Amino acid sequence: MAPIGHHGAVLLKLRNPNRTQTVPGPVKVSVLLDRLELNRESVLLIRNGTIVAGDTTLQDDDEVEIRPVISGGAL
Amino acid sequence: MKCTVCRGPALIDLRRHNANFCAEHLAKFCRDQVERAIHDFDMLEQGARILIAVSGGKDSLALWDILNHLGYDTAGLYVGLGIGEYSDVSGRFVQKFASERGLELLEVDLRSEHGYDIPTAAELTRRSPCSSCGLSKRHLFDRAAIDGGYDALVTGHNLDDEAAVLFGNVMRWQMDYLARQRPVLPERDGLPRKVKPLVRLTERETAAYCVVTGIDYQVDECPMAAGNKHIAYKELLNEMEVASPGTKADFYLSFQRRAVHQLDGTLAEGRESLGTCDSCGAPSPSDICAFCRLKSTTARENR
Numbered sequence: 001m002a003p004i005g006h007h008g009a010v011l012l013k014l015r016n017p018n019r020t021q022t023v024p025g026p027v028k029v030s031v032l033l034d035r036l037e038l039n040r041e042s043v044l045l046i047r048n049g050t051i052v053a054g055d056t057t058l059q060d061d062d063e064v065e066i067r068p069v070i071s072g073g074a075l
Numbered sequence: 076m077k078c079t080v081c082r083g084p085a086l087i088d089l090r091r092h093n094a095n096f097c098a099e100h101l102a103k104f105c106r107d108q109v110e111r112a113i114h115d116f117d118m119l120e121q122g123a124r125i126l127i128a129v130s131g132g133k134d135s136l137a138l139w140d141i142l143n144h145l146g147y148d149t150a151g152l153y154v155g156l157g158i159g160e161y162s163d164v165s166g167r168f169v170q171k172f173a174s175e176r177g178l179e180l181l182e183v184d185l186r187s188e189h190g191y192d193i194p195t196a197a198e199l200t201r202r203s204p205c206s207s208c209g210l211s212k213r214h215l216f217d218r219a220a221i222d223g224g225y226d227a228l229v230t231g232h233n234l235d236d237e238a239a240v241l242f243g244n245v246m247r248w249q250m251d252y253l254a255r256q257r258p259v260l261p262e263r264d265g266l267p268r269k270v271k272p273l274v275r276l277t278e279r280e281t282a283a284y285c286v287v288t289g290i291d292y293q294v295d296e297c298p299m300a301a302g303n304k305h306i307a308y309k310e311l312l313n314e315m316e317v318a319s320p321g322t323k324a325d326f327y328l329s330f331q332r333r334a335v336h337q338l339d340g341t342l343a344e345g346r347e348s349l350g351t352c353d354s355c356g357a358p359s360p361s362d363i364c365a366f367c368r369l370k371s372t373t374a375r376e377n378r
């Protein structure tokens with residue numbers, strides 16, 4: 001998925017199914033989760049291979065994966 | 076945000092523990108929680124030989140890594156379910172994990188070794204894929220643990236899994252299920268000892284463990300999982316957790332500490348006496364076990 005046209009915004013990569021969305025930066029992680037109506041217990045934000053803390057402010061041109069951590073299958 | 080242990084920059088906050096951790100101390104926290112669960116529930120002897128049921132997802136790989144760190148003699152067992160690309164990718168994550176760490180991996184492939192896969196089994200039996208899948212995995216994991224002489228079969232059920240199942244069982248007051256919902260089930264009648272060392276860790280914590288320790292895992296969901304009721308319970312419990320951190324752990328661990336032993340009698344009564352399957356010799360309440368029946372149904376219809 002080529003991240004075309006997200007310059008000047010934060011690129012969010014969402015999973016299950018894979019898709020992308022942009023939001024204007026700067027934006028604090030905890031505020032972003034509220035705005036997307038995501039529960040902080042249900043996701044991790046990952047940027048450049050590391051977890052992004054809830055008090056981090058995301059800047060334009062950041063690429064962030066919003067990874068769900070809830071799994072549904074019985075093992 | 077600063078790490079509660081070293082005051083360096085923290086990358087995760089765990090409200091239920093009133094703590095923030097850097098990568099190193101998050102990994103240590105997770106290993107400590109597993110060690111504590113093993114100790115509190117008398118799960119495993121130090122250095123025990125254990126078989127881990129691995130799926131390629133975050134929980135089973137985090138668990139394998141942690142038990143290996145804690146000094147247990149581990150082997151993993153992966154069952155190839157034949158669920159298209161999902162299974163191919165999951166299997167590759169498991170193989171990569173094991174080979175990078177020099178760990179022993181056993182593999183069973185349903186289609187080549189037993190003549191069916193989960194999508195065909197679901198179609199032919201007209202039951203949900205998860206029921207054929209669950210019974211196949213249980214049979215194969217139990218079998219491998221007994222045949223290989225392992226001290227225990229270990230699974231990656233985490234606190235969210237167990238709290239969601241407990242919630243469902245309580246909503247319906249399923250006393251027999253409640254009696255059986257324990258983090259340790261002792262060996263009996265040809266079934267291995269079964270242990271769940273992740274019951275003190277949430278899904279967010281096991282996922283974070285994988286990210287900070289560099290474990291690549293299958294993030295995509297099984298395409299057959301759609302509509303699983305436990306996902307709705309997990310979401311409900313997470314709403315409560317945000318409003319009142321520690322709710323999930325309290326719900327599950329208090330049940331274990333204060334309530335489940337009230338049901339010891341129910342547990343004993345509910346035990347069906349097990350004979351052995353005429354076809355494969357596995358413990359079974361009927362002449363032919365559910366796994367062998369599934370195999371013969373799929374063999375007949377596949378012709």
Ligand code: SF4
Nearest residue numbers: 073205208297299300
């Ligand atoms: S979701 Fe169902 S079919 Fe998929 S792996 Fe889990 S139990 Fe098997």
Ligand SMILES: [Zn+2]
Nearest residue numbers: 078081097100
């Ligand atoms: Zn630290």
Ligand SMILES: [Zn+2]
Nearest residue numbers: 352355364367
């Ligand atoms: Zn059998």
